[in-house]
Amino acid sequence: MSTITRRTPLLAGLAAVGLMAALMAPGEARGDVPPAPGWTLQWSDDFNGPARSLPSASNWQIDTGHNYPGGPGNWGTGEIQNYTSSPDNLSLDGNGNLRITPLRDGAGNWTSGRIETKRADFKAPAGGTLAIEGRIQMPNVTGEQALGYWPAFWALGAPYRGNYWNWPGIGEFDVMENVNGINSVWGVLHCGVNPGGPCNETNGIGASRACPGASCQSAFHTYRFEWDRAASPNVLRWYVDGQLYHSVDQNRVGAEAWNNMTNHAGYFILLNVAMGGAFPDGVAGRATPVAATVPGRAMAVDYVAVWTRGGGGGDPGPGTPSSLHLRQGGTLGPAAGSAAATTLASAGGANHDGTPHSPQTFTATGVDGTYSGGSTEFDLLVDAGTSVANGQQVRVSYDRTGDGSWERTETYQYFATDPVPGYERYTQARGLKSATGSHGAMTGGTVRVEVWNAIGNGPSTIGTGNQSVVRIPYGPGAAR
Template sequence: MRTTRTKRPRPTPHRSAHRTPFLAAALALTVALAGLVGLGGAGTAQGAVPTVPGWDLQWSDDFNGANRALPSAANWQTDTGHSYPGGPANWGTGEIQNYTASPDNLSLDGNGNLRITALRDSAGNWTSGRIESKRADFKAPAGGTLRIESRLQMPNVTGAAAAGYWPAFWALGAPYRGNYWNWPAIGEFDIMENVNGLNSVWGVLHCGVNPGGPCNETTGIGASRVCPGASCQSAFHTYRFEWDRSVTPNELRWYVDDQQYHTVRQNQMDATSWASMTDHAGYFLLLNLAIGGAFPDALGGPTPTAATVPGHSMLVDYVGVWTRGGGTTTPPPSTGSSTLYALPGAALGNSSGSASSATLTSAGGVNSDGTPRNPQVFTSSGITRTYNGGATQFDLFVDAGTTVGNGVQVRVSYDRTGSGVWDRTETYQYFATDPLPGYEHYTQAQGLKSATGTLGNLVNGKVRIEIWNAIGGGASTVGTGNQSVVRIPYS
């Protein structure tokens, strides 16, 4: 299991309280313009994820499937309960619902949408849904731009009946996974937030330190506006975030229906805060419908109330991630390291392919710490590259389902000349998985257990990774295709 960290007071990721002057102004604008906005039809899924001229699609989900089917397990993991294991209670925000994997709360609607529904039982307990992308490497390429977009409809409920509704589409920095106490330094991009059925969309950046810092935490740097044309609640709208590294200073931009309403620039903060937010592996995406908490309470609290009506849903037509210019969405670290993907069929490849998985057999109660036992083996051959003096890095997606404390372990070996002799072997400390279904990130930060030999230039060489369960009594899964990677220190 993950180590439970000492809880220290701090509000949270997932958008904090937003108790800011811009809220008051935005709320006033919403009220002033409410009578001017038409209430158009609800709209439907528009089909395939759109082709965007000038942009390259890196990843997407258009939520096609049968009514009440769960979202793609290859693309998404489902959060359940009232917190991450070892993380802040109530997801750090004060929201009150219990997230479940029930199709009553979280499912496809059979019409090309994801449906997240907030429900209340006879005892007054609320349930809802929250998912996050398995991939956590969404990042603007060096010299290019990242685009994250969703077409969705907020819960179609307004007024007193909407008190406490808090739908959101957002992204968190990858280092948050498995830590849960490094917010806000790792960054949070709130692409679409709404509370209490107000006809307004909020876009917010969280960064730096809490409280205070360059992002004015726990507030964040935010802006809001009414939805163009039909209200946010009555129709689908397209919500977009861009991270632009092609301009100086770099920019972060927020849009609704292609209309830009918020910008944050690199020169608005110190270099350390910007680097902490941008110089990691990337971001993962989240979609959820919360009930109650700091943000809705700030604008109408306390929420929910007796008048709040359950049963309303956020509908998501598609989510897409594009890049433009520069390199790939997951550029190698600045040391010049090369990225290899663990692929189906035991290969290490330069390109990722589609998401898939491989089974790690149970350790069977035998302690195999440091010695591979029935490992999954991935190998790349014929590599000629120059050693740059760096170190091995890896990011493996692993999951033990509901099994408690499987110890997934990895060994990375280098045959510098393809002679069949492994000149360098690195064995890393095992990663104790949690008992909740959903991929976790096992990285080199777990620590080096042992190493033999030395690294040097590869001339027709080989690289091999072996992954196995070192301890525990159940099988595990390792993500392959576009999921697990090893970054070797070669250019």
């Protein structure tokens, strides 16, 4: 599901994560996320909850309107619907599924739903593999009545958030796309520059095939994407019901484009059903939707899950030693428990820019590792509720031997939150305010993260547990 107008577009044994799903009849009802021997589950949602409730606010954020603030109009694709947070367009069905339902009002205006994961750090560990998988039934509509339907399950590079004009360089992995009710799944990679470039933008590098057995529209199927950094060259793979139908390796796109789409914080996942736009219009050969297009046919999502396998750390990514989540109790380490929040004390109207004031402190001890030559990265979920003129600030300190001396301290520019409830993302892109000392090898070292309100008159919160994360430029190493 590209963010810029476009497009037309080895089975190596059943993948372990998709094994159970692939062995099931495609339309068979299922419950929780399936087990995956040999893989580590990093994140999932099986959409259990009361009928007409919204998807978990801990896991997902809801996109609304016709574009991101300041981003390309019509989401950059020419699609015509207005995304809403109405349960009529977006809700759980009470039977373990998320349903995204396009609707048309009496004036001919279309509405639908689009969500994206709050986490944006899904990345293959160094020397390992990332898998993103969902079990989905496409909208059950075909022929003239389906013209304009564009369901998608996809992922965008984290640097897109807050920028919205750096596509396709930051990377896009389309795990599943479909248009116009055709019995086919498309898997597409977007990268490089637009137009043209190594990924042939705006089309991308794609492949498609019919769903195995029952059609894509009439039954659930399992759609899976793998990013394999254990293979040489590294490779991306697309599966439907465990059957490989598309792959792209790093040699095909070249070192620069591959590095730009992989050497950042990671990816976030999206689910949506668009109406109209460049892809369905191009396939149909005319503008869509049409008068015969019927509303009310939902995409149903049974689960979405992210796993990793292998890898020795040293690269930021879910669960790797250099990816340290802010955890309840003031520790840093792998994501622990479910989403939670910690309160940051009010600045009391004073200016504490650059100087910690009643900070929340998170620490990892016993850290061993070699400096990679990179920089600290962080992705903090912060919120000041309805308070105005609040700003959160972070300081990251490194004690290379654990003896209480801080050889490297980095203070970043504070982040001014808006007065609208809901988490915002504070990242290293705000820039360094000051830095002292230097990095070097860590042996039994300590990493400390302090977060406080630098300005404002009200308290705020920071996401913890499996939410906020700091990535240190060290590896291999471990926080004990």
